[in-house]
Amino acid sequence: xxxxxxxxxxxxxxxxxxxxxxxxxxxxxxxxxxxxxxxxxxxxxxxxxxxxxxxxxxxxxxxxxxxxxxxxxxxxxxxxxxxxxxxxxxxxxxxxxxxxxxxxxxxxxxxxxxxxxxxxxxxxxxxxxxxxxxxxxxxxxxxxxxxxxxxxxxxxxxxxxxxxxxxxxxxxxxxxxxxxxxxxxxxxxxxxxxxxxxxxxxxxxxxxxxxxxxxxx
Amino acid sequence: xxxxxxxxxxxxxxxxxxxxxxxxxxxxxxxxxxxxxxxxxxxxxxxxxxxxxxxxxxxxxxxxxxxxxxxxxxxxxxxxxxxxxxxxxxxxxxxxxxxxxxxxxxxxxxxxxxxxxxxxxxxxxxxxxxxxxxxxxxxxxxxxxxxxxxxxxxxxxxxxxxxxxxxxxxxxxxxxxxxxxxxxxxxxxxxxxxxxxxxxxxxxxxxxxxxxxxxxxxxxxxxx
Numbered sequence: 318x319x320x321x322x323x324x325x326x327x328x329x330x331x332x333x334x335x336x337x338x339x340x341x342x343x344x345x346x347x348x349x350x351x352x353x354x355x356x357x358x359x360x361x362x363x364x365x366x367x368x369x370x371x372x373x374x375x376x377x378x379x380x381x382x383x384x385x386x387x388x389x390x391x392x393x394x395x396x397x398x399x400x401x402x403x404x405x406x407x408x409x410x411x412x413x414x415x416x417x418x419x420x421x422x423x424x425x426x427x428x429x430x431x432x433x434x435x436x437x438x439x440x441x442x443x444x445x446x447x448x449x450x451x452x453x454x455x456x457x458x459x460x461x462x463x464x465x466x467x468x469x470x471x472x473x474x475x476x477x478x479x480x481x482x483x484x485x486x487x488x489x490x491x492x493x494x495x496x497x498x499x500x501x502x503x504x505x506x507x508x509x510x511x512x513x514x515x516x517x518x519x520x521x522x523x524x525x526x527x528x529x530x531x532x533x534x
Numbered sequence: 535x536x537x538x539x540x541x542x543x544x545x546x547x548x549x550x551x552x553x554x555x556x557x558x559x560x561x562x563x564x565x566x567x568x569x570x571x572x573x574x575x576x577x578x579x580x581x582x583x584x585x586x587x588x589x590x591x592x593x594x595x596x597x598x599x600x601x602x603x604x605x606x607x608x609x610x611x612x613x614x615x616x617x618x619x620x621x622x623x624x625x626x627x628x629x630x631x632x633x634x635x636x637x638x639x640x641x642x643x644x645x646x647x648x649x650x651x652x653x654x655x656x657x658x659x660x661x662x663x664x665x666x667x668x669x670x671x672x673x674x675x676x677x678x679x680x681x682x683x684x685x686x687x688x689x690x691x692x693x694x695x696x697x698x699x700x701x702x703x704x705x706x707x708x709x710x711x712x713x714x715x716x717x718x719x720x721x722x723x724x725x726x727x728x729x730x731x732x733x734x735x736x737x738x739x740x741x742x743x744x745x746x747x748x749x750x751x752x753x754x755x756x757x758x
Contacts, residue, residue, distance in 0.1 A: 376733070379694075379737070380729045380732050380733050380736070381695065383700070383708060384697060384725055384732060387725045388725050388726060388729060391721040391722045391725060394721075394722070395722045396537075397537070469599075473600075473601070474602075476604045480604075480698075480701055487602065487605055487608075490608070491608070494608075500609070500612035500613045500615075500616060501616055501617075504605055505609065505613075507608075508597075508601045508605050508609065511600065511601045512597065512600045515601070519596070519600055
């Protein structure tokens with residue numbers, strides 16, 4: 318039986334937005350935590366650590382996110398425990414985000430002039446203090462615009478969780494479309510909802526970038 | 535971990551996997567070439583078109599860049615038939631990829647075009663080149679050279695994101711993997727091998743792009 322697209326269907330799509338946002342938030346927090354270590358490892362003085370971090374980044378940037386989600390989802394079964402699609406999507410997106418954020422932040426850390434590092438160590442700061450008080454505060458300023466930009470990419474990436482069966486916005490769209498068979502309307506609304514989440518962030522990122530460019534001119 | 539790995543299913547369907555990989559390559563190269571044409575036209579329109587054209591191109595770029603690729607595929611594959619346009623999954627996948635990469639590449643190429651100084655164009659015209667020749671030799675070639683790294687990494691991202699078109703069962707690599715998986719239930723083995731194939735494809739494409747750069751753009755710009 319084909320249902321009409323009514324206010325209820327719209328509300329269903331709207332309530333699915335919270336799952337997209339929740340998944341994005343978890344992946345961002347997880348990805349940022351792991352990503353910070355990746356960025357530190359990538360800029361480390363120890364060659365083996367640097368190589369390992371480079372390999373990690375290239376592995377995640379050189380393979381499709383969808384494959385990464387599949388591998389986490391099916392890999393958990395191989396390891397002998399069951400992950401539901403929600404946990405698999407959160408874990409997969411976290412790993413993926415950590416590689417991208419690690420690479421973005423590596424650039425930010427390296428953008429801090431060499432003299433700052435030398436001055437800090439001349440003052441007797443060891444690595445933890447040097448990073449915490451001298452390098453990272455300066456790197457954060459550079460990091461904000463591209464990180465906000467990455468958030469847009471992350472929100473869009475959560476749509477792939479639909480393929481492994483987690484009911485976020487895109488999956489909700491598929492469900493409503495199967496019941497109402499009005500693909501243009503349903504996926505048009507889904508696209509509009511994503512746009513409403515992503516566009517403000519895109520504008521913010523571009524604005525921050527311009528402001529930063531003016532500040533460093 | 536009591537799991538025994540069994541790669542028989544993968545080895546048994548190796549030909550089928552290669553066919554899928556070949557379609558991924560074809561779709562990607564097709565979308566790169568068509569997307570590049572779309573992007574050059576849009577970048578031209580955006581830098582020197584009349585206001586309504588610029589507005590439309592901007593809307594296209596913003597909409598594509600702020601919505602997921604998967605939703606774009608669904609709109610094209612499920613949406614267009616309701617308007618009477620029927621598409622095979624492969625064709626719908628190609629169109630979605632062109633639309634998607636076109637928007638990203640437009641912004642990249644626009645940045646390249648804007649990096650060309652006005653004096654270059656004036657000098658070209660003063661030397662008696664026709665406007666089209668100026669565009670070809672003075673504007674677009676150096677512009678592409680400047681943005682080449684950004685453009686080619688966008689193309690590699692496109693190739694990787696083509697795995698998403700498996701959602702409408704275009705017969706590319708990921709779809710093939712899904713089919714083998716549903717017949718043999720050797721999910722992990724298949725996806726790990728397919729992930730390796732994607733990694734190899736990404737490396738092959740970046741080697742190809744480095745080769746193209748050497749052929750087309752490795753001229754000396756400092757000669758006086």
